[in-house]
Amino acid sequence: MDNVHNGANGAAAAAGRQLPATVTRRFEDLHPVLRVNHLAKRYGEGCDYCRNVNAPLERNICPKCGTVHAVRDVSLEVHPGEILGIVGESGSGKSTLMQCLYFDQQPTSGDMRVSAFDGGAANCFEVSRQQQRYIRDRIFGMVYQNPYLGLRMNFSALSNIAEKQIAAGSREVGQMVDRGRELLERVNIPVRREQEAPRAFSGGMQQRVQIAKALSNRPPLLFLDEVTTGLDLSVQARVLDLILQLRRELGVSMVVVSHDLGVIRLLADRTMVMLDGRVIEHGLTDQVMQDPQHPYTQELVYSLL
C-alpha cells in the first residue's frame, strides 16, 4: 500500500502546527511539466495471476511465471522548478523508470503527458519515434550515472555540447560555440579545456560536461540518474551544489534518482520511495524524513542518523 503524506500539512498537522500557505501552495498550484500515470515495465509475458496489479509477488518476480515486474503501477507529477527525488535500493526499479521516461526503454503500459509537447494532450509513450526524439532533443535533458552513456569520450567537450544543440535544430556554428562556452563556464570547466575530450577529465568533470550538454537545449525538464555515485565525497558535494545552483538560476525542473537518501534529502522538494518496483511512500521530502511511514523508509531514514 502506498504511503502518501497527504498534502504539505499532513505531518505538520500531526505535530500540531500548520505550514505557511506559501509552502503548501508552492508547486501544487502550478500546471505539471510532466505527468505519468500507471507506468509499468515488465520483463516477460506475465500471466493471468501477475497481470493483476495487486497480486503479491516474490519481491518483483511473479511466483507463477517468473516474469520480472521492474516497475509496477507508478504515477508521478513534476511541477515547474521542482526537484522530484526517487530513492530506493538496487533493483527497486528506479533506473528502469527513468529509462522509460527518457524513451531508452519501452514501457509495458502507462501514459506520460509533457506540458511542452502538444499542450500535454498526447500520451508520449504512444507518439511516433520521431516525435519521441523531438521530445528527447528539445524538452528533456539526461545525465546518466555512467558518463560513457551520455558523452562521446573522444570528442571535445565543446563538440559534445554542440551535438545536443544540433539535435535540437541549431545550425549556427558561432552561436553554438558561444553557448557551449557559456555552459562550460557555468559548470566550472575552464574554457581553456574546451577542446579536450572528456576521457581526459576526472569523473566529476565528466559529470559536469554531461550536465552542460543536457542543459544546452534549455530543457524545462532534466533527468539525473545516480549522478554522484562513485565520486569522491568532495567532488560529490560540488556536483550537488551545482545542481541546486542550476535549479535556482534556471528554474529547470528535475527528476533525480539515487540509492542514497542523503543525496535525495539535499536535493529534492518531494520524494518517492521505491521498493520492488513499486512506490511505497511519497510526499514532501521534509515530511518523509521527519515522519517515515513504511518500515523500509524508516530503515533508510534511521540509517542517516
Ligand SMILES: Nc1ncnc2c1ncn2[C@@H]1O[C@H](COP(=O)(O)OP(=O)(O)OP(=O)(O)O)[C@@H](O)[C@H]1O
Ligand atoms: N533486461 C532485463 N531483463 C530482466 N530483468 C531486468 C532487466 N533489466 C532490469 N531488470 C530487473 O528489473 C529490476 C529493476 O532494475 P533497475 O536497474 O531499474 O533497478 P535500480 O533500482 O535502478 O537498481 P540499480 O541502481 O542497481 O540499477 C531488477 O530486478 C532487475 O534485475
